[in-house]
Amino acid sequence: MSCPRFCKFSFLGTLVLSMVLSPLAANAVPLPLQEAIQEAIRNNPQTAASRSVIEQAEQQVVQAKSGYQPQLYLSETYSTTNNPMWAFGTKLNQERITQEDFAPDRLNHPDAINNSATVLNMEWPIYTGGQVGLRVDQARIQVQGATRQAERVKQELIARTVSAYSGLVLAKANLNVIEEAIHTASAYRDMIETRYRSGLSVKSDALRAQVRVAELEQERIQAESQIRVAQAMLNSILGRSIDEEFDVVDVLHSPRALPPERIDFWEEKALQARPDLAAIRLKKEMADKEVARAKAEHLPQLALVGNYEINSEKFDDAGTNYTLGAMVKLNLYSGQRISGKTREAEAAVKQVAAIQREMDSAVLVQTRQAYLRLQSAYNRISVAQASIAQAEEGLKIVRDRYENGLYPLVSLLDAELSLKQARTAHIQALYDYLVATAELRLASGTIDEGFPESAQ
Template sequence: MFFCRLISVVMLALALAVPSLADELGLPEARELALKHNPLIKAAQAEERAARAGIDLARSNFLPRLDLSQSYIRTNSPPQVFSFKLSQRDFHQSDFALDRLNRPSPITNLRTELVLTQPIFNRGREITGYRLAKIRQAMAREALRQTRQKVLLQVEEAFLNWLLAIDAHQVMASAVETAEANLKTVKARYQAGTALKSDLLQAEVHLAGLKKEELAAQNRIQVALSALNVAMGLPPGRLWQPRRPQIHINPQGLTLKQWTETALKQRPEAVFFTLLVEAARLRVKQAKMEFLPAINLQGIYEYNSAGIGDPSGDAWMVIARADLNLFKGLGDVSALRKARAELLKTEARQRNINQQIRHQVREAYLNLETAHSQVGVTQKAVSQAEEGLRIVEKRYRQGLTIITELLDAQTALKRARLEHLQALYTWRLAWTRLRYTAGTLIDEIKVSPKEETPK
């Protein structure tokens, strides 16, 4: 068990320390990889292409339709025989004999028909169908933007969690070094007879606990890297060398009102529901036009023959047709009521999503302000903990305090450093989430962070 754990620790150390074993990865590269490889983005892109094809499909309804049909008929039905003889230009005076009219001989008819249909106005279905297809394509485009935004948010969170795990491990490694140095001090005092054996045992137990935490911190690095790879759409076991981003944020930017206005204009969900309302209004208009007539033109050319070399004849027709719905069991009235109700529902959902967006922007904005304040507080706590440990170490070497106070001071410093790290990365994540809630994570707004390496 110990041997396996040792191997995993060594492999992780090599992956972090030897640049030749892994490619370097920064946040910009992680974003690009995610946009290329994440399967959710690929699925949304396919959906957008399908919606784009739907526009061409709707446009085809304006164009004429040309159909060719071929049929073979063998019959002795009196009216059919009479009709086919006329169509084949093969009707004779003798065919008017009553016996031949009532009991005709079987006849064969090969019919070729070419039909050209030109829609003129079908209760507005062509134009509304085309406009709805364009709206669906725009909605699919916004859904793709939203998917990209979500993926980029996941990538930034995963990338920063990976860096946080690395830094947290360094804090734990530093805590182990401090504990080992203090253990030497305790041993020296114990050997000199100025410390109890219980002091030595407590220091050893404390060191063992820190080493256990360090191993857990090493494991969190691998787990965080695996999560980052998955967010980028890559195999979980891919190794990388981190290139640290400039993650300090200038909190002086847009006001809460400006962030909210930006979100209501640019957030994919807001644009999506605007399009959804527009589509619902079009469906109401389409339901109203169901009361109007339908007008179409049709041209038909047909060729009839009894067979190759046999009598044959051709003919053509031009048809103009108008259909007016007089009564449809009130189904069209019900369809109009339904479309109007759907419009009211969609408008209510739009108001709800806009309220949700306002709340999310406010929450993200306030979280950024809080995170900014916490960075300064935790930085001061680290300085105080470092000074406190220095004083306690000096007092313990002089025999002026007990081992418990020394161990407590070490624990306080470790906790303060970890909390400061967490505050720094929470600050950066809060900035990312604010841009996400404003819908600007991809197409950044004009106010961008003033970048500076954190201490």
């Protein structure tokens, strides 16, 4: 029997959209998961940003160490004056004083004098109460903290790559399940239409079978769209153009067994291995040194100072002089500035300590959550496998009885739907298990570029 006009239109429309949203090109190059992880580490902008942060911290060490070195400044000043004191002093610096310059009238009413002063100035801190050393220590700690944060960014990037990569595998697997269901439903539709033409079935059964195929065609279009979205998400993480196409390798496999370690093992491992926890501990150490730096401002400071000066009026002759000395500086009263700075630093120590306690608690929660998700996904895999076997056996029984006129069509379609749902649930459980494994490794700070082999 022919399909009604609206049914034909629906089927042709879904067929055309299916061709437009066809999956990846047949000649797409396969990309294994570990190669994808390596590519993400190389090309993702977050990796470059982390390296830049480390480089900034390293340059802060260089800047801090400069406090041990003498500071040299060169200045050039040009001036003109008829101020009696400055005019006489300027001429004296130019080494051009003569007997006539001591005449009272010339001393009181000098002519304007021009001067070009070239000064080389030196300041060399000898003792700063430990402030320079503390600043260097802080800068070095900053490098360590930036390195730990970069390690954490790398771990998070690996986990994101695993999730996006397996998400693309899942989307393709879902499409395969739907296409298999379409193949089965089309066979049923053809069988029912044949029975209807023979008078062994009613028209409503033929229409219902046609509708079921159309519903599955719509699901296929959605599944193909999901593949495109998953591909774009993975491309973004890998640092590729979002339109680039490549194939992925199936990584959704049934696990042999759960990791043998207990949950307390993973929680202890997380507190020890998480790079971001190490970074916050380093931040606490930096805050402690900031307190010491603030207190050091109460101590005396000693520096050597000196300058070499060249004074000239017309650049054809010049007078030179130098000055060398030492300077001791001790703050007697700062208007509570140093005390306030010290209390501010002590408050920052308390703040970092509170953040550290909060992070410790959050890490334990994340680890436990990932561990329980892993257990749940593992148990669901075996249940889903059993459900597939039961659904396949059930479909076989219902199909035989439908062909013998013992069951209505709705029972056959329900049995076919149950099998499709069981297969979808199975691949979803495999996906959830792989992602939960990555999340547990991420939460415990043990995920690396060798995942998933390194997690077995």
